[in-house]
Amino acid sequence: MDAKPAGERTQQDVDTYNKVVSDINAAVNEFNQANNDLNNGRAEINNNWINIEKQFLDTHHTLYYK
Numbered sequence: 071m072d073a074k075p076a077g078e079r080t081q082q083d084v085d086t087y088n089k090v091v092s093d094i095n096a097a098v099n100e101f102n103q104a105n106n107d108l109n110n111g112r113a114e115i116n117n118n119w120i121n122i123e124k125q126f127l128d129t130h131h132t133l134y135y136k
Contacts, residue, residue, distance in 0.1 A: 071087045
């Protein structure tokens, strides 16, 4: 878009540019959603691990330290 002076840009140039910008914005939004889903899943797995580890230690700690 910057390669052409403003006075030489056609409506097709503007429409094409706007479509590309829209496509990029949609792709960024899709990437951000996937990244958020992965982060939430990772946090859930980590929290489950911590809870299971705590349950294990709560159950087995007394067997080893009586």
